[in-house]
Amino acid sequence: MREKETTIYLGPQHPGITGNMMVKLKVTGDTIVSAETHVGYLHRAFEKLMEARTWLQCFPIVCRICVPEPDPNEENLSRVIEEIEGREVPERAKYIRVLVLELSRLATYLLWMGGQSGSMGLYTMPQWTVGDRDYILDLFEQLTGGRVYHMYIWPGGVRRDLPEGFGDKVLKVMDYLEKRLKDYDDLLFNNALFYKRAKGVGVIDKAKAQEWGVVGAPLRGCGIKHDVRIDEPYEVYDKLNFIVPTYEGGDVWARAMVRRQEFEQSISIVRQVIENMPGGDFYNKIPNPLNWRVPPGDAYVKTESARGEFGYYAVSDGSLKPRRVHARGPAYVHGVSLLERILQGANIADVSFIMNSLGTCPPEIER
Amino acid sequence: MAFDIKGILSPFKALNQMGKHPHTVKFPYEEKVTAPRYRGLHFNDLEECIGCGTCSTICQNKAIDMINIEGIDPSSGDTGLRPRVDNGRCCWCALCVEVCPTGSLSLTTDYIYVTEDADSFLWTPGVDNPEGKEKKSFVSDSEHSLLEYARVPMRELEGSERVKSFAEVVLGYSEEEARKEAERCIGCGICTDNCPVHMHIPEYINAIAHGNDEDAIRIIYDNNPLGETCGKVCTRRCEEICAISKRGEPVAIRWLKRYATERAANEEMVKEIVNPTILPPNGHSVGIIGAGPSGLTAAYYLAMRGFNVEIYESKAHAGGMIMYGIPKYRLPLDSIDKQIEYMESIGVKIHYNTMVGKDVTLEELHQKHEAVFVGIGFEKPYSIGLTNEEAEGSIQAVNFLRAINSDKHVEIGDKVVVIGGGNVAIDAARVSRRLGADVTILYRRRVQDMPADWEEIEGAEDEGVHIKPQAIPLELITNENGRVVAIKYANAEMVPDPKGGRPRPKIIEGDEHIIETTAVIGAIGQEADYSFISEKIKSQIEIKRGRIVVNESQQTGVEWLFAGGDIANNRADAISAIADGFRATKGIEKFILNKEN
Amino acid sequence: MEVKLQVENEILDKIKHTFHSAEVSIPRKQRVEVKLRNDLIHPFLAYLKDTLGFKHLSHISTVDWLEENEIELVYIVMNYDNLVEVIAKIRLDREKPEIPTLREFWPQIETYEREIHEMYGVNFLGHGNLTDFILEDWEGIPPMRRDFDTVKYAKETYFNRPGREDAQDVRTTITKKSGEEIPELAKVYSVRHLE
Known part of the structure; x- marks a missing residue:
C-alpha cells in the first residue's frame, strides 16, 4: 500500500522546548519528508525597543531574550558597550562574571538534561534536574537578588560584590552537583535506551557543519573543536584551565555527551574562579545613567553560551540611546534553517528530541 | 556507554533514591525566606x-x-x-x-x-x-548608587597666591570638567523652586551636558540677563535643595552657569548667540532709578518688549552693589562691563552720574515716564555704635569696598580689624589682606553662626585671615592725634535664648582684651536712603523695617511706582534683586498697557 | 603590538590587493573591518569564503541611517583557522534598497535575508522566498526602520489599563508651583522626556 503524504503541525504550544514555535511537517507514515518552521509567536521587538531606551535601560530587556539562559545576553551587551566606550573592567569583576556565566551554563545544562530526557519520555530526569537547578538559582538569588533574571552583569563590572561567604556556598553546590552527576549518568547518559534512541538521530554532516553556521555543542558534537572561550578568550577564560570536549557523530548522542563533559568542566571552572578570586573593585562606575552617552562606534562581541556562539552587534551614534543592538543567538540558525534540514528523514517522535538537542529557543530567534 | 546489558541495568540504580528526603517545598507549607539582597516588592x-x-x-x-x-x-x-x-x-x-x-x-x-x-x-x-x-x-547606598555624589572640584588660586593681587580666585571649569559636572544632574528641577528667578536650571545644565553651550546661554538669558554675575557670585539657594545634595555634594549649578556664560567672550558674542527678539518701539517709556541688578534686569526685559527705558545712576559706572560692593577677585570689572555693554547694545539707556533727588526729582521722572522703578539698594551703613566711631582709621566696609572698587587708595595700614560676620565683612577682610594687611575678624557669635557663605569663610581662612568668634567689641581706642590705634573687646559665652531662638552671646565679665590696629572696618549691615522721595509720595507708600512694601508685581502703594532689590526684599542678594526686576517687568508692562485700554 | 596583529595585517593586505576600492581597517585583535562598494559584496564574500577560508557566517546585521538616507548591511564572517572575524559593510540607498541574494554561499542566509526584508524593506534579488518570517500580514513601513514610531503604534494598537490617569509630571508640578515658564527652546533639554 502506498503511503499518502500528510501535513501535520507541531506546536505552537511548546513543542517540547522552551517557548512557542511551530513546525509544519510533511510526513509519509512516520517519516518526515520536509519540515518548515514558523516563528512569530514570541516577537517582542526587543531590538526596536532598545533603540528607544538609554543604554542602561536596555539591560532589563536583553536578559529576556533567552529565558533559561539570560546571563550571556547581559555579558554581551556589557562587553559590546565597553568595547565601543573603551571602558576598563576590574579584574575581580571579570572573575565574578565568569562565575555567573558558568553557573548559568550549569543551570542551562540541567534544564536541557530535563528537556532532553522528557522529550523521550524519561520523566524522572526533569524532576531531578529542575530541582537541582534550584540550588543554582538560590545562589543567583543571593548574589544578584533575582532568581531567573539577574540584571547583574553591566557595563564596567557587576552590580554588587559577592556576599559574605558566597564562595563556600558555591563550592557546596558544586560538590553536590558533582555527586549528582553520577546519578544522571546512571539514569540518562549510561542508559542503553537513551543510547539506542539518540545514536544516529538528527545527524549534522561534519563537512557542512561550519558552512551551515552550526556552533556550540552541536559543532563539537561533529568533532570540530571550537569554543568562543578558546577562540576569542573574553574576561579571564585565558587564565583558566579547562578542556573543550568533542565527540564524533554529529548526532543527538554526540551532542549529549559533549554537554555531559562540559558540565564537569564548568564545575571545575567555577572552583578555579572561587579559588583565584582576586580582591579589589567589582565595578568601574558609569556616569549618571540619565546622561550617559556612549561615543560613536560599533563593535561585535561574542560569548560562548550553553548553546553556542552568542553574538551582539551594537552601533552607537554618540547619543543617549543605542542606534542599533542586534542579538545573534545560536538558535537563530539552529532552530530554523538547520532544524529544517536535519528533520528530513527523521521520525515524528524525534522532532522535539532533536530540537532539544540543538538548544532551540524561540524567544531568542524572534527577540 | 553503548547498547549493552550494563546500559540496560544502569537506570535501575535510580531506585536507590527511594526513601531519600525530598528537597522540594516542605509540607505543611513553609514560606520561603528570601535572600538578604532579594529584589521583591x-x-x-x-x-x-x-x-x-x-x-x-x-x-x-x-x-x-x-x-x-x-x-x-x-x-x-x-x-x-x-x-x-x-x-x-x-x-x-x-x-x-x-x-x-x-x-x-x-x-x-x-x-x-x-x-x-x-x-x-x-x-x-x-x-x-x-x-x-x-x-x-x-537598597541604594552611596557605594552602589549610579549617581555621582562627588562634585568636579573647582580649581582655585592658592591662598598664598591670591593675596598678592585682585586676580579672580576661581579659575572656572574647563570644557571637559563642565560636561562631567553637568552629567551629574538628574534633571528633576527641584532646584528651580528655590531660585528667586526660577531659572531653567535642569534645561541649561542638560544643554551643557549635551555639548551645546550656546543653547545653555540662550536658556540662561531667558530670564536672567546677569547670568554671568550669578555664575560668579550667586548665593545659589538652588544648590541647597539639589536632590543630589541629600547624600552628596550638590551639582555645581553656579559654576556651570559661569562656564556657559563665559563661553561668550564679549558682548558681541553674547548678542550674536542670544539673538534676542526686540519688539519695535511701542511708544511707552519707563524710568529706572539705580543701575543695580534689579534695575538692569527690569530695563533689559522692558527694552526687549519695545519700551523706551532710561536708567538714572548716581555713580560713574553701572552695576550697583555688584560693581561697588563685590570685590574684583570675585567679579572682575571686565565681566561687568561685558554685561552692561550688552544691555546697552540692545537699547537700554543709562544716565550716569545722575542722582535722583539732586540732579533730577522723582516727580520730574514721573512726568517724563509712565512708570518708575526704584532699585537703589542699601548703601548707607549702620553705625557700629562704639565710642570714637567717627575717628580717623575707623571705616565702614561698604565705603571701603566702594573706594577700592573705584580704584581709590584707602589707607588701612598693616593691621586691620573687621567687625561683623556677613559676606560684606569677609569681603572687607579679604580685600584688606590683598592690600597687605594682617586681618582679624571679630564676630559676636560662633563661626557656625556667621551669615557669610561657608566657602567665603574658608577662602578667608586660606588667605590667612584670623577669625575671632564670640568677641564683642567694646570701644575704639585712639591716640593723641585722634587716630584709632587699638580696639577693646570682650570674650563672650553662648547662653540659650529664653525665647527659644538661637543661643545668644553673653560677655564674660573681666575677660577683656585689646588688639592693636591701624584700621577698624565695620560691617554690621546697611540701610537705604529714601531722602529723594517726597513726603507726599512717602505718605502713600508703606515702609516697613527700612523696606518698601510691594505687591506680587513689585508695585508700591503709588501705582506708577515700582520697587525691587534690597529695598523691597529681605534677602539682600543679586539673584533676588534680579527676580524683583523680572517680576517688575511684567507688572510694569501690565500696568502701562492696561492704562492704555 | 605589530607582531600580534600579523594575521590581521596579512588579511588586510590580501583584501586591499584584490579589492582596491575597499576601505580596510583593523579595529582590534581578531577583527578586520571592510567598507565596500555595494556591487562588490558578492565577489568579496565569495573571495573570503573560497579563497581565504572564512567559512563561518556569524551574523548579518542591518543599521538604518535615516539621516543619511542609507541602509547599512553588516556581514560578519569568521575564519576558524586563524580565528579572525571580518566585518564587511555596505550601504544601500534607503529609498530603493536592493542587493542580490547570497543564499548560495550559506544556506542560513535565507533566514537572515527574509528577516531583513521584513524588518527593513531590503529587497534581496533572486531570493525567491521573501515571505513573512516573524510578522504576519504586515502593512506599512517596515517596523525596524527608524521612522517607524513604536509609541504611536502601541497607542493605536493597545490600550492602557485604566487607573493611572492621575500621574503627575514632576517638572510641570514644580513650574506650576513656582510660576516658571519654560521657553520652547529649553524644553528639548528636559531629560525627563527620555523617550
Whole structure:
C-alpha cells in the first residue's frame, strides 16, 4: 500500500522546548519528508525597543531574550558597550562574571538534561534536574537578588560584590552537583535506551557543519573543536584551565555527551574562579545613567553560551540611546534553517528530541 | 556507554533514591525566606523621599507614576509627589533604586502580592506597605548608587597666591570638567523652586551636558540677563535643595552657569548667540532709578518688549552693589562691563552720574515716564555704635569696598580689624589682606553662626585671615592725634535664648582684651536712603523695617511706582534683586498697557 | 603590538590587493573591518569564503541611517583557522534598497535575508522566498526602520489599563508651583522626556 503524504503541525504550544514555535511537517507514515518552521509567536521587538531606551535601560530587556539562559545576553551587551566606550573592567569583576556565566551554563545544562530526557519520555530526569537547578538559582538569588533574571552583569563590572561567604556556598553546590552527576549518568547518559534512541538521530554532516553556521555543542558534537572561550578568550577564560570536549557523530548522542563533559568542566571552572578570586573593585562606575552617552562606534562581541556562539552587534551614534543592538543567538540558525534540514528523514517522535538537542529557543530567534 | 546489558541495568540504580528526603517545598507549607539582597516588592520611605521622580524616569517599563498623596504637601525641596508602581508592568530590575538620589526607595524581601481585584496592580510603596521598612533588602547606598555624589572640584588660586593681587580666585571649569559636572544632574528641577528667578536650571545644565553651550546661554538669558554675575557670585539657594545634595555634594549649578556664560567672550558674542527678539518701539517709556541688578534686569526685559527705558545712576559706572560692593577677585570689572555693554547694545539707556533727588526729582521722572522703578539698594551703613566711631582709621566696609572698587587708595595700614560676620565683612577682610594687611575678624557669635557663605569663610581662612568668634567689641581706642590705634573687646559665652531662638552671646565679665590696629572696618549691615522721595509720595507708600512694601508685581502703594532689590526684599542678594526686576517687568508692562485700554 | 596583529595585517593586505576600492581597517585583535562598494559584496564574500577560508557566517546585521538616507548591511564572517572575524559593510540607498541574494554561499542566509526584508524593506534579488518570517500580514513601513514610531503604534494598537490617569509630571508640578515658564527652546533639554 502506498503511503499518502500528510501535513501535520507541531506546536505552537511548546513543542517540547522552551517557548512557542511551530513546525509544519510533511510526513509519509512516520517519516518526515520536509519540515518548515514558523516563528512569530514570541516577537517582542526587543531590538526596536532598545533603540528607544538609554543604554542602561536596555539591560532589563536583553536578559529576556533567552529565558533559561539570560546571563550571556547581559555579558554581551556589557562587553559590546565597553568595547565601543573603551571602558576598563576590574579584574575581580571579570572573575565574578565568569562565575555567573558558568553557573548559568550549569543551570542551562540541567534544564536541557530535563528537556532532553522528557522529550523521550524519561520523566524522572526533569524532576531531578529542575530541582537541582534550584540550588543554582538560590545562589543567583543571593548574589544578584533575582532568581531567573539577574540584571547583574553591566557595563564596567557587576552590580554588587559577592556576599559574605558566597564562595563556600558555591563550592557546596558544586560538590553536590558533582555527586549528582553520577546519578544522571546512571539514569540518562549510561542508559542503553537513551543510547539506542539518540545514536544516529538528527545527524549534522561534519563537512557542512561550519558552512551551515552550526556552533556550540552541536559543532563539537561533529568533532570540530571550537569554543568562543578558546577562540576569542573574553574576561579571564585565558587564565583558566579547562578542556573543550568533542565527540564524533554529529548526532543527538554526540551532542549529549559533549554537554555531559562540559558540565564537569564548568564545575571545575567555577572552583578555579572561587579559588583565584582576586580582591579589589567589582565595578568601574558609569556616569549618571540619565546622561550617559556612549561615543560613536560599533563593535561585535561574542560569548560562548550553553548553546553556542552568542553574538551582539551594537552601533552607537554618540547619543543617549543605542542606534542599533542586534542579538545573534545560536538558535537563530539552529532552530530554523538547520532544524529544517536535519528533520528530513527523521521520525515524528524525534522532532522535539532533536530540537532539544540543538538548544532551540524561540524567544531568542524572534527577540 | 553503548547498547549493552550494563546500559540496560544502569537506570535501575535510580531506585536507590527511594526513601531519600525530598528537597522540594516542605509540607505543611513553609514560606520561603528570601535572600538578604532579594529584589521583591518596593518600599519607599515617605519622609526621605523628595518626589524628584528619577525612579519614574529611569523605569524602562513606564511602571512608575508620580502621584499626589494625601497628607504630603509640597515644600521647598520636595514636590510633594510620591512614586506609585504598577506591579503589572514592573520587572523588579531595581534601576529605580539605583538612581534614587535620597536612597528612600528600596526593594524588600516580600514577594507575595495578593489582591481581590484582578485589575488592581497599583502599589504605592510606603503607603501600602508601611511594614516594609523592616524588610528592606535591595537598597541604594552611596557605594552602589549610579549617581555621582562627588562634585568636579573647582580649581582655585592658592591662598598664598591670591593675596598678592585682585586676580579672580576661581579659575572656572574647563570644557571637559563642565560636561562631567553637568552629567551629574538628574534633571528633576527641584532646584528651580528655590531660585528667586526660577531659572531653567535642569534645561541649561542638560544643554551643557549635551555639548551645546550656546543653547545653555540662550536658556540662561531667558530670564536672567546677569547670568554671568550669578555664575560668579550667586548665593545659589538652588544648590541647597539639589536632590543630589541629600547624600552628596550638590551639582555645581553656579559654576556651570559661569562656564556657559563665559563661553561668550564679549558682548558681541553674547548678542550674536542670544539673538534676542526686540519688539519695535511701542511708544511707552519707563524710568529706572539705580543701575543695580534689579534695575538692569527690569530695563533689559522692558527694552526687549519695545519700551523706551532710561536708567538714572548716581555713580560713574553701572552695576550697583555688584560693581561697588563685590570685590574684583570675585567679579572682575571686565565681566561687568561685558554685561552692561550688552544691555546697552540692545537699547537700554543709562544716565550716569545722575542722582535722583539732586540732579533730577522723582516727580520730574514721573512726568517724563509712565512708570518708575526704584532699585537703589542699601548703601548707607549702620553705625557700629562704639565710642570714637567717627575717628580717623575707623571705616565702614561698604565705603571701603566702594573706594577700592573705584580704584581709590584707602589707607588701612598693616593691621586691620573687621567687625561683623556677613559676606560684606569677609569681603572687607579679604580685600584688606590683598592690600597687605594682617586681618582679624571679630564676630559676636560662633563661626557656625556667621551669615557669610561657608566657602567665603574658608577662602578667608586660606588667605590667612584670623577669625575671632564670640568677641564683642567694646570701644575704639585712639591716640593723641585722634587716630584709632587699638580696639577693646570682650570674650563672650553662648547662653540659650529664653525665647527659644538661637543661643545668644553673653560677655564674660573681666575677660577683656585689646588688639592693636591701624584700621577698624565695620560691617554690621546697611540701610537705604529714601531722602529723594517726597513726603507726599512717602505718605502713600508703606515702609516697613527700612523696606518698601510691594505687591506680587513689585508695585508700591503709588501705582506708577515700582520697587525691587534690597529695598523691597529681605534677602539682600543679586539673584533676588534680579527676580524683583523680572517680576517688575511684567507688572510694569501690565500696568502701562492696561492704562492704555 | 605589530607582531600580534600579523594575521590581521596579512588579511588586510590580501583584501586591499584584490579589492582596491575597499576601505580596510583593523579595529582590534581578531577583527578586520571592510567598507565596500555595494556591487562588490558578492565577489568579496565569495573571495573570503573560497579563497581565504572564512567559512563561518556569524551574523548579518542591518543599521538604518535615516539621516543619511542609507541602509547599512553588516556581514560578519569568521575564519576558524586563524580565528579572525571580518566585518564587511555596505550601504544601500534607503529609498530603493536592493542587493542580490547570497543564499548560495550559506544556506542560513535565507533566514537572515527574509528577516531583513521584513524588518527593513531590503529587497534581496533572486531570493525567491521573501515571505513573512516573524510578522504576519504586515502593512506599512517596515517596523525596524527608524521612522517607524513604536509609541504611536502601541497607542493605536493597545490600550492602557485604566487607573493611572492621575500621574503627575514632576517638572510641570514644580513650574506650576513656582510660576516658571519654560521657553520652547529649553524644553528639548528636559531629560525627563527620555523617550
